[in-house]
Amino acid sequence: MMKMKRPIPENRIVVTGLGAVTPFGPTCDALWQGLLSGQRALSELTKFDPTGLRNTKAGQIHDWQFAAADFSLERTPDEAVQFLLVAAAEAISDAGLSKQLQSGAPAHPQAGTVLATNFGGGASWEEYMSGLLDKRPSPDHFADFSFHTAISDLCHAFALGGPCSQLSMACASGTAAIGLAAEMIRDGQVEMILVGGYDELAPSPLSGLSLLRTITDDDLRPFSANRSGTLFGEGAGVLLLESLEHARKRGARCYCEVFGAWQNNNAYHLTAPDAGGAGMARVLAGALHKAGVPADQLQHINAHGTGTEYHDVAETEAIKSVLGAAAYDATVVSIKGALSHLMGAAGAVEGLVAALSIYHQKVPPTTNYSEPDPACDLDYVTEGCRDQNIQYAASISAGIGGDNSCVILGRLD
Amino acid sequence: MMDRIRLHDYELAVTGIGPICSIGIGRDDFAASMVERLPAVGPSERLGDTGVYTDVAECWDFVVEDYLSSKKTYLDRCSELVLAACALALEDARLAGTQIDPTRLGLALGSAFGCLDSMTNHTARVQTKGLRFGSPMIFTHTMVNSPTALAAIEYDVQGPLGTFAAGSISAACALEFAARRLRDGDADFMLVGGCDALSTALLRGLPRPEQIGADFVPGEGAAVLVLERGETALNRGAAIHAYVGPMSLAVASDASPDAVLQKVAHRANLMPFPDVFCSPGTYGHTFGACMALDLCAAIEQLRSQPGSDWLAIVGYSAPASRTGPSAAVLVRSGT
Known part of the structure; x- marks a missing residue:
């Protein structure tokens, strides 16, 4: 294609x-x-x-x-x-x-x-x-x-x-x-x-x-x-x-380019995720639109991936609803299993890791993944870090109150 | 039509305002008190311990139930003020009850301190009884973003959203974000403003009056404005109260405390500098709400004395300091 x-x-x-x-x-x-x-x-x-x-x-x-x-x-x-x-x-x-x-x-x-x-x-x-x-x-x-x-x-x-x-x-x-x-x-x-x-x-x-x-x-x-x-x-x-x-x-080294971002709220509940991750889907779609990046060209996602029962399914559904079949070709990584959830620092640290993934063309694993879930069926890079050709990557975050944000980064041409 | 009123691309229409503070609730009440210019300060009727601040500017007659369609189990005072201010602004813009595409409605709010009443309540439980005895329900209402989140739920705001916490320029940060969303075509309407509520924790934590300024009166309030592109407002026949022009966030320094004013004037290509709006001071210093309330006050002043000149609203992050984060917003008459 x-x-x-x-x-x-x-x-x-x-x-x-x-x-x-x-x-x-x-x-x-x-x-x-x-x-x-x-x-x-x-x-x-x-x-x-x-x-x-x-x-x-x-x-x-x-x-x-x-x-x-x-x-x-x-x-x-x-x-x-x-x-x-x-x-x-x-x-x-x-x-x-x-x-x-x-x-x-x-x-x-x-x-x-x-x-x-x-x-x-x-x-x-x-x-x-x-x-x-x-x-x-x-x-x-x-x-x-x-x-x-x-x-x-x-x-x-x-x-x-x-x-x-x-x-x-x-x-x-x-x-x-x-x-x-x-x-x-x-x-x-x-x-x-x-x-x-x-x-x-x-x-x-x-x-x-x-x-x-x-x-x-x-x-x-x-x-x-x-x-x-x-x-x-x-x-x-x-x-x-x-x-x-x-x-x-000034001849600076560039890790990656920042293409676009979006932030919104589920407008649903202070603590419960909305059904099907509709708010997160809107934030991912909005960021891709602002970035001018077609959804099926997103190759890597540094996910929020908190490890909570409802969030991880909602995030997986949101990614699938926006990327369609291409969701199965993208790598989706949560670094929280290795690092824990750094609260207000999480988004910046995860954006930073996404920048490093693009720069080194390498993605870290979802550490401490142990058992497949049919409802979470994407490529979570569970076997260890992996070399990957990444042109476009997303970093997604969500928080209490139903706030979501997403930034699209990419390799500098 | 657009040429006739000579709108610049940075100008956005204010079509609704929802001020809540000690001098009044809602545009009419607020505007009438602006004319009278009587300060509304006195001992708190709500708080037991106000420390050295015997006089405050409290939202005396405010009852949130007057503005909401359904009863809430629990709301922090800050969230109450925000929900009511949003209702007033939407009503004033004649958008309440209309069919707005929720994905085209955005929200940006600023708050210097957030929900201190709820934070105090939750932490007091944790510190006196133990980690197991905090309140999960109250905890969710302690977050700085909870008033914004509750407003998004209440008014079905599915468009762009942000909560800003940058001291007394928080509302200006929200305005800057909202203006960009409208300019970029990301939303048709933005609810934008700021809030902060008086609490014992705040009043006991502030510097003493002699450090902060003898005439400093702590206040509380919220102000939410409806912002839209001039074209959208004209097409729907909305009354335009004012136009908001360029704005600037900066760090003022000792050497140049008005650096933000210079920046904003430069961006609007204004020479000489615009007049700086002088806050009436009748509603105290309302922290995260102050620049939004001052914007409402400036709009009311312009409505009573129409003219084509820009007015600048200048704010500093810490009330006692003219250094550190600061902001300026320009506004001119809508008539």
């Missing part, structure tokens, strides 16, 4: 820097090598007493070290923001922009940021509430919890003087942020944007997620017949997006 050529837009957007702090370690390479090896980064939760949760395992970052002075900050920010700052430094260095984007340099008007989080400074919120219950609340803890503090810290640490925004669309946030940043560059507002998703493990969110039975009392097995829920983790993922023209002018 003759394949349609995607029209090339005027303002093209590329990914030129990547940074990650995940349970695999504080670098992007640790994440990528960990995923390809099929290892798992889950461990006993020790940040706080997990008694009462359905599962005491989580994707916790251990032995974390951070120095506020390295980022020219006068106070130590919340740990979730620390993850973000360290991942951002790696992405900037990876893009070869450390000299331009550093504290003390003049604010760069052509460098902006779009962030994503579910819970902001979650540990600071716990501290603040503890003080409030003791009638000694600290405004400093409240400030460290406040979502916009991360924007200020990031802009200060890296001399970002361009447009800034922050999304909070539950676990769909990070993917939506990549799409929004690409549009801001495409509009000519700015030449480069640091896109980051971040979150940390904290008692109140985990209590809620456990009580909703989103957390499994067994193990996390995306797309498997014996799946029973997910496990949560913490970290940050950062991508540096810039216009192709700007990237070429």
Whole structure:
């Protein structure tokens, strides 16, 4: 069959820097090598007493070290923001922009940021509430919890003087942020944007997620017949997006191109997925439409794949309804079995992994898959990492509240 | 027709506004109070502990049931304000009860702090009783995106959607997203605005008045506007309250606190700079709602004094600071 050529837009957007702090370690390479090896980064939760949760395992970052002075900050920010700052430094260095984007340099008007989080400074919120219950609340803890503090810290640490925004669309946030940043560059507002998703493990969110039975009392097995829920983790993922023209002018390496994105809501229920994954189907179809990529040419999907009973079927049905028979030719991978679900960081980290998959033409496996499910019958890459010729890939995310987001990435011609 | 009113491609029509704040609920009430310019501040009737902030700008007479067709089991105050503001905006735009393609209706909202009442309730249970004793139902209402999600469910919004949390410029971030969706033809109508609710957690967490400004009065509210392309509005015979023009998100610096204003004026090719709208201050500082409420206030001012000049609404992420994330939005009369 003759394949349609995607029209090339005027303002093209590329990914030129990547940074990650995940349970695999504080670098992007640790994440990528960990995923390809099929290892798992889950461990006993020790940040706080997990008694009462359905599962005491989580994707916790251990032995974390951070120095506020390295980022020219006068106070130590919340740990979730620390993850973000360290991942951002790696992405900037990876893009070869450390000299331009550093504290003390003049604010760069052509460098902006779009962030994503579910819970902001979650540990600071716990501290603040503890003080409030003791009638000694600290405004400093409240400030460290406040979502916009991360924007200020990031802009200060890296001399970002361009447009800034922050999304909070539950676990769909990070993917939506990549799409929004690409549009801001495409509009000519700015030449480069640091896109980051971040979150940390904290008692109140985990209590809620456990009580909703989103957390499994067994193990996390995306797309498997014996799946029973997910496990949560913490970290940050950062991508540096810039216009192709700007990237070429400075001779930057390009991991991939960002083609288009979409975000929506199921308009159905705060926690239950809609029948047949209609909302997720609309978000995938919308992103493909914005990207100008025919559905049957999508070769790889970094799926949300939480390992919950209803979500994985709904996502599989959504992919099949949009791609048709081509769904069976695409690889569909969930990295959550290896990494856990990183909440507000998940979309950014998964988008980053999709970028690496395109760059290396290699996809990581769906780790800890154990038993085929007739309702989940796509190619989930269960046997280990695989070399794959990828022209177009999608990264899909979904979250509590029924929010969905999807971004389409591809190889740079 | 389009040539006659000289619409630029960046101009979008505001055809409905749904403001809720201490000075009034709904356009007529809000507009009348704008004329009177009387501040609506005083001790909270709802909150027991307001710390050092003895006076607040509360939505005194607000009862969510007045605006909803069905009873809800539980709603956070922030979600109540959003659901009611959406209902008011749709009614004002004469879209309530009409057949809109749900996939062409979008929603973008901003909130600085989200659902703090529910967060406080859930975390207090977790901290005093243990992880097993939080409330799963309340937890789902703690998420910053829950007011947007509930509005999507209530009004069947299946088009583009976003929730923004960037301090007091959150509503401007939402506006920027909504404007792009309309310009790109991704939606026919966008509900867009911001919200934040007063709570003990917020009032005890804010810096002290001497740090934030002696005249600072914390407030609550929501404002939702119906935005559509001028052509869509004219074709359906809608009353156009105002046109929203270019907007800019930026980081203002000590050296140039009005960097956003310069940017937005440049984008609209406006010389000299547009006048900056002066917030009446009668409804307090409403955080994530403030830029949306100020936009409604500016629209009402333009309606009472029609003219062709642009007005700029400028906001800063933290009320005490003219640095950090900031935003500017231009608006001009619809008549």
